[in-house]
Structure formats: structure tokens, C-alpha cells
Amino acid sequence: MALDLMKEKGIPLEKQKFDWRDMVRVPTSKLDDDAFTRVRIILMNGIESEVVRFQHACARMNKDLQLALARVRRIEQHQQTMVNWLLPADLSPLETTIGFEQVAIEVTASVAQHEPDPYLAQVYRFGLLEDFDHMYRFSALMDRVTGSDANNILQSYTDILPGRPTALEHRAPEDDLRECYDRKKAQPISKLNAGTIMAGENQTHDYYMTIGPMFADPIARQLYAEIASIEEQHVTQYESIIDPEETWLEKWLMHEATEIYNYYSCLTYETNPRLKSIWQRFADYELGHLHYVLDLFHKFEKRDYAELIPDSLPEPIEYRSHREFVRKVLREEVSFRAQGKQISKKPETPVSRGYREQMNSEGSPSESISAGYRWKPGTELAEETPDIKKLEKRVA
Amino acid sequence: MKSPAQEMETEMMEAELFVNRTGIMTNPELSAELIRGAKQTPPSPPKNGKQLLLSKAEYLKEGLPIGSPPIIIVDQTVGKEELAADADRMSVLLDKLGERLAFERQGTRLYECFLQKLEQMPSAEVGPAVEDIRHIYEEELEHFRLLQTAISEIGGDATVQTPSADVAGVLSYGILQIVSDPRTTIPQSLQALLNAELADNDGWQMLIELASTLGHSTLVKQCENAFKEEQEHLENVRGWLTDMTLSSALGEDAVLESDDEPKPKKRAVMRSKRVSKGRSSSKKKTKKRRK
Numbered sequence: 035m036a037l038d039l040m041k042e043k044g045i046p047l048e049k050q051k052f053d054w055r056d057m058v059r060v061p062t063s064k065l066d067d068d069a070f071t072r073v074r075i076i077l078m079n080g081i082e083s084e085v086v087r088f089q090h091a092c093a094r095m096n097k098d099l100q101l102a103l104a105r106v107r108r109i110e111q112h113q114q115t116m117v118n119w120l121l122p123a124d125l126s127p128l129e130t131t132i133g134f135e136q137v138a139i140e141v142t143a144s145v146a147q148h149e150p151d152p153y154l155a156q157v158y159r160f161g162l163l164e165d166f167d168h169m170y171r172f173s174a175l176m177d178r179v180t181g182s183d184a185n186n187i188l189q190s191y192t193d194i195l196p197g198r199p200t201a202l203e204h205r206a207p208e209d210d211l212r213e214c215y216d217r218k219k220a221q222p223i224s225k226l227n228a229g230t231i232m233a234g235e236n237q238t239h240d241y242y243m244t245i246g247p248m249f250a251d252p253i254a255r256q257l258y259a260e261i262a263s264i265e266e267q268h269v270t271q272y273e274s275i276i277d278p279e280e281t282w283l284e285k286w287l288m289h290e291a292t293e294i295y296n297y298y299s300c301l302t303y304e305t306n307p308r309l310k311s312i313w314q315r316f317a318d319y320e321l322g323h324l325h326y327v328l329d330l331f332h333k334f335e336k337r338d339y340a341e342l343i344p345d346s347l348p349e350p351i352e353y354r355s356h357r358e359f360v361r362k363v364l365r366e367e368v369s370f371r372a373q374g375k376q377i378s379k380k381p382e383t384p385v386s387r388g389y390r391e392q393m394n395s396e397g398s399p400s401e402s403i404s405a406g407y408r409w410k411p412g413t414e415l416a417e418e419t420p421d422i423k424k425l426e427k428r429v430a
Numbered sequence: 431m432k433s434p435a436q437e438m439e440t441e442m443m444e445a446e447l448f449v450n451r452t453g454i455m456t457n458p459e460l461s462a463e464l465i466r467g468a469k470q471t472p473p474s475p476p477k478n479g480k481q482l483l484l485s486k487a488e489y490l491k492e493g494l495p496i497g498s499p500p501i502i503i504v505d506q507t508v509g510k511e512e513l514a515a516d517a518d519r520m521s522v523l524l525d526k527l528g529e530r531l532a533f534e535r536q537g538t539r540l541y542e543c544f545l546q547k548l549e550q551m552p553s554a555e556v557g558p559a560v561e562d563i564r565h566i567y568e569e570e571l572e573h574f575r576l577l578q579t580a581i582s583e584i585g586g587d588a589t590v591q592t593p594s595a596d597v598a599g600v601l602s603y604g605i606l607q608i609v610s611d612p613r614t615t616i617p618q619s620l621q622a623l624l625n626a627e628l629a630d631n632d633g634w635q636m637l638i639e640l641a642s643t644l645g646h647s648t649l650v651k652q653c654e655n656a657f658k659e660e661q662e663h664l665e666n667v668r669g670w671l672t673d674m675t676l677s678s679a680l681g682e683d684a685v686l687e688s689d690d691e692p693k694p695k696k697r698a699v700m701r702s703k704r705v706s707k708g709r710s711s712s713k714k715k716t717k718k719r720r721k
Contacts, residue, residue: 060489065497065591124496124600180606181539182532182599186591250611251543412589415538417575419582 037298037347039291044321047105052112059308061122064129067306069136069189070353074300074309075120076130076137078316080237081230081296082114085289092282099282102330106323113316120309127245128180128254131172132187134238138165139192141234143356145227146363148349154224154275157212158231159363160370160377161268166360167197167400168261174404177413179251185411191355194409198368200400203264204390209372209383210270217277217284222291222344225276229292230351232272239265256399263393283331287342290324299350496597500524500590519644520584526640527581528592530633534574536602537626541567543610544619556673557616558666566663573656580649598633602626617678620671627664634660 062071089107093100121130139162146158173184173194184194215224239262246258280288297317304310324343331339371382407414411422432440454461499521545563581588591599608614608622634657641649 055485055488060492060494063495063497065593065596066495122496124596126599126603179539179543179610181536183589183591185589250607252612254610412578413535415535415571415574416578416588419578419588421582421587 039343042321043325044318046322047326050109050319050322057112057116058119062120064122064125069191071306071309072133073137073140075117076133077141077234078296078300079114079118080233081293082110082117083237084233085110085293086114088289092286096282106326109319127248128176129187132184134241135165135169135172136188136192137234139169140356141351142231143359144352145231147359149224149227150221151224153213156377157275159367161271163197163364163368164203164264167200170194170196171200171257171400171404173409174407175254175257179254181413183413193357197364200261200264201394201398204393205267205372206385206389209374209386210267211274211375212271213375214275214277217280223348225288226292226295228276229288230296235265235268235272239269253399253403257403260399283335284342286327287331290320290327291343293320294324295347298347302350303353497593500528500586500592523640523644524586525592525594526637527577528590529594529598530637531574531577532595533598533630533633534570534577538567538570538574540606540609540626541570547619551616556677558670569659576652576656617671617674620667624667624671627667631660631664
């Protein structure tokens with residue numbers, strides 16, 4: 035993307051204003067808006083949520099930065115509200131869950147294909163197949179308990195197929211940690227990718243933890259318990275690929291750069307004009323934050339930020355169906371497992387096998403809810419009508 | 431080994447677990463303080479109440495809908511004006527057909543869930559039998575498939591979530607929560623199903639009128655058959671709920687004695703209706719009844 039991060043100053047912090055009416059817009063339409071509009075809203079809520087979380091953690095460890103963090107974080111909080119409240123009230127928790135998994139699949143697929151570090155790309159592909167399986171299990175739940183079709187949310191962009199079985203994703207903590215990139219050598223895109231995917235997974239984990247108890251059906255409750263546990267594993271995995279030697283201010287800068295990158299990606303692909311203006315506004319806000327933090331970086335770290343911030347942003351995240359890529363990864367890597375920090379076809383460690391046996395000792399909710407499940411248009415209960423048969427012939 | 435005193439304390443604690451604490455009389459002293467505080471403290475300024483209405487009005491003015499009607503395929507040989515008029519008519523019909531379809535599909539899963547609950551409960555003298563619920567489940571499934579075919583035949587996409595289907599889904603959310611909750615009783619689940627059947631019956635009536643007005647005579651006949659069956663569902667669910675509620679208040683014998691139409695006769699009527707439709711009757715002549 036042609037945006038020059040040093041030249042473009044965006045909107046200064048003191049001019050970033052909200053009121054409640056401005057913040058709470060009429061939401062998007064579950065039925066009419068493109069699925070990727072929903073994907074972008076969900077991801078950007080995750081990005082902002084991560085930023086607020088990080089800025090709180092940073093404040094707890096850096097007294098000198100507390101006021102600056104509080105000022106920026108106030109704006110981030112209101113940005114998060116504005117973005118997240120674009121989701122409509124008729125989007126049920128389970129429908130939102132389908133949306134979350136679509137984010138995980140399509141955004142991770144885009145990231146995995148543009149990640150220059152082969153090890154990190156492998157890590158993304160590994161996680162991708164697990165989130166892909168979660169989609170299948172939640173779709174089965176939606177079909178068999180609520181009688182609804184997950185494809186009403188997915189709009190045919192994303193497959194509903196088994197991935198790496200959720201029941202086999204439970205690993206001991208030592209097999210969830212990965213090698214991190216070297217903060218001095220990694221390309222900027224690697225850092226942006228890691229920040230983006232980590233934010234998405236952390237948000238997903240928090241969301242499932244919040245809504246799990248809202249389901250009355252005990253199998254639904256068990257399924258959310260099981261998949262929330264995996265999402266926590268994913269957060270562990272993705273945060274471990276980020277170099278812990280980065281300073282607090284370095285991390286803060288990278289967070290702001292990640293936000294700019296993601297808002298510009300959204301702007302590039304957005305089809306809804308109301309949202310396009312929001313993405314533009316917030317990209318300008320984040321540029322303002324970036325320059326605010328750069329001043330702090332100069333003051334406290336007294337070193338050149340050029341090594342951290344790219345001259346221009348990498349190519350945006352691609353908001354489109356990655357069906358062919360996902361199917362390819364599924365064919366080639368579904369049997370891959372983690373052994374310590376490595377991912378390969380080799381068998382798993384005894385400690386992970388033992389942990390999994392314990393967790394699944396009373397049965398697996400992900401297996402039981404989806405036993406024999408094959409997605410069909412209009413749900414499992416539907417009969418195949420002539421128009422559907424005609425559709426199948428288009429790809430036969 | 432617990433002492434008698436410890437055992438009594440445990441019994442009392444367990445008894446306290448099943449006490450409804452929501453009413454103001456649960457904690458009279460605390461409640462007296464609560465009331466006094468509320469009466470003595472000035473409320474938020476009343477003039478701010480108007481702001482609420484103004485704010486809501488602004489959102490309404492934006493006029494953005496929940497979603498658009500489904501895509502319609504119309505006959506290309508007719509003229510533009512007729513096309514537009516036909517498109518509007520078909521749009522309304524497809525929206526309502528989509529609503530009914532979603533309702534029947536969810537209804538199928540609802541009754542499936544209720545069946546699973548019923549099968550686990552001990553038998554009772556009043557209320558539905560497993561076979562009764564299985565019968566309703568099968569009919570709900572038939573209705574869903576009927577509507578699927580009907581939509582497809584008039585050129586619609588039966589997989590579309592229409593605006594009315596979306597609204598119906600939101601309305602039904604609570605019904606599913608109640609039926610799928612293992613803590614709810616059979617009568618509580620029947621209450622939820624009664625809500626569903628009441629809405630369903632009105633929905634079918636609306637569809638019949640709409641299809642008739644638009645001149646879809648075959649669809650009208652199909653909907654009338656389905657409506658007859660839905661009326662039966664409603665009557666039965668209402669009857670079971672009434673019987674179980676009265677039984678709970680008065681005792682089962684009192685309900686059986688006071689009923690103008692004794693239970694065995696009602697069940698005979700249901701059995702004969704099923705037999706006349708060519709359905710197999712239950713293997714067991716003595717029906718299991720559930721509390």
C-alpha cells in the first residue's frame with residue numbers, strides 16, 4: 035500500500051472526538067451486508083480489544099507512560115465501541131460465533147499466504163485447520179439444535195467441513211509454545227501478521243467464555259467449553275511467536291502500526307459506504323496515535339524508530355474466499371501435530387496424549403454434536419430440490 | 431462420620447438451596463431499608479426523559495431495514511409494469527413462506543429436543559406420550575419440506591433467510607432456550623411449545639389468506655392441510671399443559687374425574703386420526719405419560 039507512515043500524520047489526538055450518538059450508529063444488516071463486512075467488524079473489534087488490553091498491561095508496568103496510555107486508550111475504547119456496535123441485535127450469539135470462525139479462517143489464510151517466514155507461515159496454517167474444524171462443529175450445533183443454516187452467515191465464501199478434529203487439538207502447554215521472530219531481523223509484515231492473528235484469537239477466546247453460559251442446552255455449553263479451551267491454546271501459540279525482548283514502547287508502536295495496517299486493509303476492500311467512512315476516520319486516528327507514540331519513543335528510548343516502522347505498509351489483508359488454499363492445506367497438513375515448538379507429521383508427545391485422554395475421558399462434545407454431520411443447503415433436514423441439483427452441476 | 435447436629439445443619443443448608451429469593455418479603459429488614467432509601471433519594475431529573483424519545487426517533491428516521499426481501503424470479507414475457515407489480519407480490523409471498531419454513535424447521539428441532547427430554551422422564555398419568563410428540567415432530571418435518579418445495583416451485587431460493595424469517599428466529603430464541611434447558615419441567619417446556627404453536631397457527635392462517643389473494647390455489651390447498659394439523663398440535667399442547675397444571679394444583683385423580691372428556695377417549699381420538707392417515711399406531715396400547 036502506498037501510504038507513507040512518516041509523512042501521513044493523520045488526525046492529532048486532541049481532535050479525536052466522539053459523542054454517544056456518533057458512537058452508536060445504526061448497525062449493519064445480517065441479511066444484506068456482505069459476509070466480509072461482518073468479518074472486518076469482528077476483526078477490528080478484536081484489534082481494538084487487544085490494544086486496550088495491551089495498553090492496560092503496559093500501564094501496570096510503566097508509571098511514566100500511564101497518562102499517555104490513558105489518553106490514547108480512551109480513544110481506542112470508543113473506537114472499539116463504535117466498531118463492535120455495528121453488529122446488529124438480530125445476530126444471535128451462535129451466528130456471531132460462525133462469523134468469528136469465518137474471520138479466523140479467511141484472515142489467517144490470507145496471512146499465511148503472505149507471511150515471508152516459512153516457520154511462521156506453518157504456524158498459521160496449523161492454527162487455520164483447527165479453527166476450520168471449529169466452524170464445522172459450531173455449524174452442526176446450529177443445524178441440529180436451532181434448525182438454522184450456518185451458510186446464511188457464511189454466504190458460501192467458506193467451506194463447512196471437518197478440519198483437524200477439535201477432539202485431537204487438546205495439547206499440553208509445552209506443545210503450544212512456538213519459536214518467536216527476532217525483533218531485529220523480522221520483516222515488518224511478520225510483526226503485523228503476528229499482532230493481527232493474536233488479537234483475533236484472544237477476542238474469540240474471550241467471546242466464547244462470555245457467551246458459553248448463555249446457552250441452555252448442555253451440549254452447547256460443553257462445546258463452547260471445549261472450543262474456548264482450544265482458543266486459549268491458540269492465544270498461547272500466537273503470543274509466543276512475538277519476540278518478548280521487544281520493549282514496551284516498541285510493542286506499543288507495533289500495536290499502532292498493526293491498527294493502521296488493518297484499518298487500511300478494511301478500507302481497501304469495504305463495500306458498505308457507511309463503514310468505509312468509519313475505516314478512513316479510524317485509520318487517520320491511528321496515524322495520530324502512531325505519531326504521538328513516536329514522540330514518546332524519541333523521548334524515552336532515544337533510538338531510531340526507522341528499524342521498526344516500514345516506509346510504507348505491506349499489501350493489505352485479502353478479504354475474499356480462500357477456499358482453494360484452505361482445501362490444499364487440509365489435504366496436505368491435517369495430520370500434522372505439534373511436538374514442542376515444531377509442527378510436523380511426527381507423533382505427538384506423551385504428555386499431550388495424556389492430557390487429551392484426560393480431557394476426553396467422559397466423551398467429546400465436539401464429536402458427539404457433529405456425529406455423521408454433513409452440511410447441506412437449508413440444513414440436514416432439507417431435501418434436495420431441483421434448483422440445488424442444477425447448482426451442483428455447475429462445478430461437476 | 432457426621433454428628434447428628436452436623437447432619438441436621440447439612441439438611442437445613444440443602445433445604446435452603448431451593449428457596450425462591452426474588453421477592454421483597456424474603457429479607458424484610460433489608461427490603462425496608464431499600465424502600466426507605468428509594469423514597470428519600472431524589473431521582474434523576476425527569477426532564478431528561480424526553481431525550482430518550484428524541485434519540486429513538488433519530489434512529490427510526492434513518493430508516494435502514496433489518497434486511498431486504500428475497501430475490502424473485504419472474505416471467506420475462508410479461509410487461510415492465512406487470513413485472514414490477516408481480517415482483518412486489520411475490521416478494522411478500524416469498525418472505526412469508528420463508529418465515530413459515532424457518533419456523534417449521536426450528537419447530538422440528540424443538541420437538542426433537544422435547545422428545546429427548548420426555549423419554550428421560552418418569553411416567554405420569556397426564557400429559558403427552560412419547561408417540562404423541564413423535565407424531566408432531568414428523569408433521570413439522572413434513573411441513574418444512576412442503577414449504578421448501580413450494581418456494582422452489584414458484585422460483586424462490588428456499589435457503590434464503592428472509593426478513594420475516596429473521597424476525598421469527600429472534601422471537602423464537604426464548605422458546606428454544608426453555609425447551610433445551612435440562613432444568614425446565616415438562617409443563618414449562620409445554621408452555622414454551624404453546625407459545626410456538628399459537629404463533630404458528632396464526633402464521634399458517636396468514637399464509638393461506640395471502641396465497642389465496644394472490645391466486646396460488648395449489649399452495650392454498652397444501653397450506654390448509656398443514657394448518658389443520660397445526661390446529662391439532664395447538665389443541666393437544668394446550669390440553670396437556672392445562673391437564674398437567676391442574677394436576678399439579680389439585681392432584682391427578684381430581685383432574686381425571688373433573689374432565690368432561692376423559693383422557694382415554696381423547697387419546698382414542700388421536701389414535702384414530704393417526705390410523706386414518708395411514709400412520710402406524712404405537713406398539714404399546716397403554717401409553718406412557720409424563721409428569
